[in-house]
Amino acid sequence: MASSSDTKQKQLPLKPIPGSYGLPFFGPIGDRHDYFYHQGRDAFFATRIKKNNSTVFRTNMPPGPFISSDPRVVALLDGASFPILFDNDKVEKRNVLDGTFMPTTSFTGGHRVCAYLDTAEPQHAALKRFFLGFLLSRKDTFVPLFRTTLSETFIEIEDQLSRKTGTAGFNDVFATASFNFMFRLLCDNKDPSETKLGSEGPKLFDTWLLFQLAPLATLGPPKIFNYLEDILLRTIPFPSWFTSSGYKKLYEAFSTSAVKVLDEAEQAGLKRSEACHNLVFMAGFNAYGGLKNQFPVVIKWVGLGGKKLHEELASEIRSVVKEEGGVTIQSLEKMSLLKSVVYEVLRIEPTVPYQYAKAREDLVIHSHDASFEVKKGEMLFGFQPFATKDPRIFDDPEEFLPRRFEGEGEKLLKHVLWGNGKETEEPSPGNKQCAGRNLVVLMCRLFLVEFFLRYDTFEFEFKSSAFGPAVTIKSLTKASTL
Numbered sequence: 001m002a003s004s005s006d007t008k009q010k011q012l013p014l015k016p017i018p019g020s021y022g023l024p025f026f027g028p029i030g031d032r033h034d035y036f037y038h039q040g041r042d043a044f045f046a047t048r049i050k051k052n053n054s055t056v057f058r059t060n061m062p063p064g065p066f067i068s069s070d071p072r073v074v075a076l077l078d079g080a081s082f083p084i085l086f087d088n089d090k091v092e093k094r095n096v097l098d099g100t101f102m103p104t105t106s107f108t109g110g111h112r113v114c115a116y117l118d119t120a121e122p123q124h125a126a127l128k129r130f131f132l133g134f135l136l137s138r139k140d141t142f143v144p145l146f147r148t149t150l151s152e153t154f155i156e157i158e159d160q161l162s163r164k165t166g167t168a169g170f171n172d173v174f175a176t177a178s179f180n181f182m183f184r185l186l187c188d189n190k191d192p193s194e195t196k197l198g199s200e201g202p203k204l205f206d207t208w209l210l211f212q213l214a215p216l217a218t219l220g221p222p223k224i225f226n227y228l229e230d231i232l233l234r235t236i237p238f239p240s241w242f243t244s245s246g247y248k249k250l251y252e253a254f255s256t257s258a259v260k261v262l263d264e265a266e267q268a269g270l271k272r273s274e275a276c277h278n279l280v281f282m283a284g285f286n287a288y289g290g291l292k293n294q295f296p297v298v299i300k301w302v303g304l305g306g307k308k309l310h311e312e313l314a315s316e317i318r319s320v321v322k323e324e325g326g327v328t329i330q331s332l333e334k335m336s337l338l339k340s341v342v343y344e345v346l347r348i349e350p351t352v353p354y355q356y357a358k359a360r361e362d363l364v365i366h367s368h369d370a371s372f373e374v375k376k377g378e379m380l381f382g383f384q385p386f387a388t389k390d391p392r393i394f395d396d397p398e399e400f401l402p403r404r405f406e407g408e409g410e411k412l413l414k415h416v417l418w419g420n421g422k423e424t425e426e427p428s429p430g431n432k433q434c435a436g437r438n439l440v441v442l443m444c445r446l447f448l449v450e451f452f453l454r455y456d457t458f459e460f461e462f463k464s465s466a467f468g469p470a471v472t473i474k475s476l477t478k479a480s481t482l
Contacts, residue, residue, distance in 0.1 A: 009366045009371065012366055012367075012369065012370050012371045013370050013371065014364070014370070014371045014372070014373065015054075015370045015371070015372060016372070016373075017054075017056060017057060017058055017074060017372045017373075017374070018052035018053070018054050018056075018057045018058070019048065019052050019054075019057030019058035019059055019075075020058060021058055021059070021060055021072050022060070025065055027060060028060040028064035028065055028068075028071040028072075029064060029065060031044075031059055031060040031061075031062075031064070031071075032060070032062045032063070032064045032071075032230070032234070033226075033227075033230065035061075035062055036062065036218045036226070036230065037218070037223070037226040037227075037230070042385075045075070045077055045383055045386060048075070049077060054367065054369075054370070055076070055077040055078035055081065055367050055368070055386070056074065056075065056076055056077070056078075056081050056365060056367045056370070056372050057074075057075055058072065058073070058074055058075070059073060059075050060072055060073070061073050061075075061099055061100055061381055062099075062100075062215065062216060062234070063099075063100070063101055063215035063216060063233075063234045064100075064234065066234075066235055066236065067101050067215050067234055067235075067236065067237055068099075068100040068101040069100075069101075070100060070379070071100050072100075072378075072379065073100065073356070073379045073380065073381035074365075074372075074374055074378055074379070074380050074381065075381050075382075075383065076365065076367075076380060076381065076382045076383075076387075077382070077383055077386040077387065078367050078368060078386065078387060078390050078392065079387045079388070079390035079392065079393045079415055080366055080367050080368045080390075080392070081365050081366060081367045081382075082355070082382045082384070082387035082417065083417075083422065084357075084363070084365050084380065085355045085356075085357045085380060085382050085420075086420060086421050086422065086425075086431070086432075086433075088119045088430070088431055088432065089360070090359065090360055090361065090363055091357035091358060091359060091360055091380060092118050092120070092357060092358045092359075092360050093117075093118045093119065093356075093357055093358075093420075093432050094116070094117070094118035094121070094358070095112070095116050096116075096356040096357060096358065096379070097115045097116055097356075098212070098213065098216065099216065099354060099356050099381070100356070100379060101215065101237070102116065103212040103213075103237065103240075104237065104239075104240055106239075106240035106241075106244075107208065107211075107212055107240045107243065107247065108277050108280075108281055109247075109251065109273070109277040111274055111277045111278070113127075113277060113278045113281040113282075114127040114128060114131070114278055114281075114282075115281065115285065115286065119430055119431065119432060124429075125429040125430065126268070126269065126270060126429075127270070127275075127278055128427075128428075128429040128435060129268070129429045130264070130265055130268050130270060130275070131278075131282065131435040131436075132427060132428070132429065132435050133264075133268070134261060134264065135435060135436060135439060137264075138185060139329075141185065141189075142185075142329075142439060142442060142443075143327065143328065143329060143442075143446065145181065145184055145185060145189065146181055146443055146446050147327065147446065147450060149177050149180055149181045149184070150177070150446070150447065150450040150451075151450070152177070152180075153173055153174060153176075153177040154450070154451075154454055156168075156173050157170070157173055157473055157476070158476065160173075160473075161473065161475070161476060166474070166475075167472050167473065167474055168472070168473040169472060169473075170295075170296060170299060170460070170471035170472065170473050171292070171296050171470055171471060174291075174292065174295040174296065175202050175206075175288075175292040176199075176202050177295075178202075178287070178288050178291035178292045178295070179192065179201045179202045179205065179288050179292075180192060180201075181291075181443075182283045182287045182288055182291075183197075183201065183253075183257075183283070186254065186257075186258045186261055186279060186283060187254070187257035187258045187261075188257075188258075188259075188260055190257050192253070195253045195256070195257055196249065196252070196253060197249060197250070197253045200246075200249070201250070201253075202288070202292075204243075204246040204247070204249060204250050205250065205284040205288050205289070207242075207243050207246055208243045208246060208247055208250070208284060209284065209285065209289050211238040211240070211242050211243050212238075214233050214238060215233055215234045215237065217233075217466045217467070218233075218466055219466065220465065220466065247280075250280055250284065251276060251277065251280055254276055254279055254280050254283070255276050258276070258279060261275075261279065262275055262276055262279070265279075282435075282436075286434060286435075286436065287436060290351055290352065290440065291440070291443065293351050293467065293468040294351045294440065294443075294444065295444075295447060296462070296468055296469045296470070296471045297345060297349050297351060297468060297469060298342070298345050298444050298447060298448065299460065299471055300349075300460075300462050300469045300471055301341075301344070301345045301348065301349065301400050302341065302345075302448065303458065303460045303462075303471075304400060305341075305400060305402055307457050309341075309402050310452070310456065310457040310458070311456070311457070312337060312402075313337060313338060313341065313448060313452050314452040314455075314456055314479070316335050316336075316337050316338060317335060317338060317448070317449050317452045317453060318452070318453065318479075320334050320335050321449070321453065327446070327449055327450075327453075329442070332442070332445050332446070332449065335445070335449070336406050336407075337402065337403065337406065338445055338448055338449065339405065339445065340402060340403050340404060340405040340406045340409065341402045341448065342441060342444045342445055342448070343404075343405045343413065343416050343423065344400060344401060344402060344404050344405060345400075345444070346416055346423075346441075346444075347388045347389070347394075347404075347415075347416050348385075348388070348389065348398075348400055349385065350384045350385055350388060350417070350418075350419075351468070352384070352418075352419045353383060353384045353385050354381070354382070354383065354384070354419075355381070355382040355383075355384060355419055355420070356379060356380065356381055356382075357379075357380050358377060358378065358379055358380070359374050359375065359376050359377060359378050359380060360376065361376050362374070362375055362376050365380075368392050384417055384419070387415075387417060388415065388416065388417055390415075393412070393415050394412065394415070418433055418434060418437055419432075419433075419434060420432035420433040420434065421433030421437070426438075452479075453479065454476075454478070454479055455476045455477055455478060455479055456477045456478070456479055456480055457477045458473060458474075458475060458476050458477065459473075459474040459475040460472060460473050460474055461474060
């Protein structure tokens with residue numbers, strides 16, 4: 001029996017996809033300049049929605065010539081059309097992690113790591129099953145290990161505040177914390193300072209990530225230098241030898257320290273070297289690269305929520321911890337406001353905003369108002385913040401509403417999207433959803449729990465950048481009650 005949703009989709013008018021790619025070479029260059037320099041990211045999409053009177057349209061996406069051989073995409077910018085990107089029976093995810101181009105595999109030891117594999121490739125399921133199994137086997141480690149990491153991190157922030165400047169740089173401190181947590185988790189609680197990495201790990205990963213993803217970003221230079229930056233970043237890909245020595249050091253650190261994990265990989269039928277390169281990628285690109293930006297986003301929105309929200313979070317957290325006798329996964333589940341706040345942060349500012357896939361077959365895609373035919377092989381592109389702030393789904397979508405997902409609001413969780421799936425769906429070997437999805441949610445909750453067990457409120461400031469908010473802590477008010 002057909003659902004009401006299916007019936008509604010069949011009733012939508014079939015329309016040609018609006019928009020244009022422009023002239024070869026010049027069209028992609030023009031769109032690229034609009035995206036980075038003339039309009040900016042959000043305005044680039046908003047103006048094209050208005051011009052085409054459609055949330056589904058054709059456009060070019062960076063980096064374009066000469067790095068990308070084909071920058072043409074069909075953009076999906078609403079909550080109705082976006083989920084087609086998760087349907088692995090209909091779309092292909094081979095080599096599309098970074099969009100319309102792929103960095104050389106020399107950055108990953110010559111391997112196409114799991115994130116670049118399609119679900120139809122046998123090695124994808126093998127690697128994904130290994131990652132999921134590893135995370136499941138360490139589930140009892142997450143809370144105590146991350147709490148220890150957070151304790152060390154808050155001490156560092158307090159030390160910075162006590163110095164003459166009276167401020168603390170949140171991003172750098174939590175970038176180090178994110179790296180240390182993942183290294184300890186993967187390497188049987190071995191501290192990276194005990195290896196040849198010393199304190200270099202975050203810097204090495206930052207450099208490695210930068211040279212892979214540079215064509216997709218702008219440093220926001222003065223206008224006079226815009227086109228110079230565009231030529232430098234997007235004419236030819238950066239060669240991997242810029243980061244080869246640093247990557248070798250990272251690989252060797254994980255190879256010698258994550259012995260138990262790599263033994264498990266071999267027992268699962270994976271080659272040890274391939275498993276290690278995948279481990280480095282997961283730790284650096286997926287985990288460290290995501291978490292170092294996620295925590296500043298969380299503290300930004302909670303900070304903007306104001307003192308009243310801080311009081312409500314502190315009250316709920318301390319009350320539940322007292323009743324439950326400690327901080328556990330079970331006690332976190334009883335903190336309804338905390339859970340809603342974290343989901344609202346993930347909704348309003350997704351850390352990974354872009355999603356790409358190629359049509360496996362001829363498709364019909366549905367927006368709220370129309371249906372569109374897509375041909376096999378066409379590249380689909382979704383900009384997640386527009387889907388998760390769709391006014392046809394969420395009331396006051398641009399507003400941060402801490403209690404949005406409490407009570408009846410939990411029904412909206414199916415519209416909280418990850419890069420490769422919905423919040424209401426689970427990662428599995430047969431899909432592309434991040435293996436550590438649940439761990440990210442858990443860590444965001446734990447971060448706020450530990451924060452409000454220690455502090456009543458805080459003052460901060462932030463600056464927006466291409467790499468997320470840069471947060472400075474100006475003051476912390478120690479907890480008045482426990």
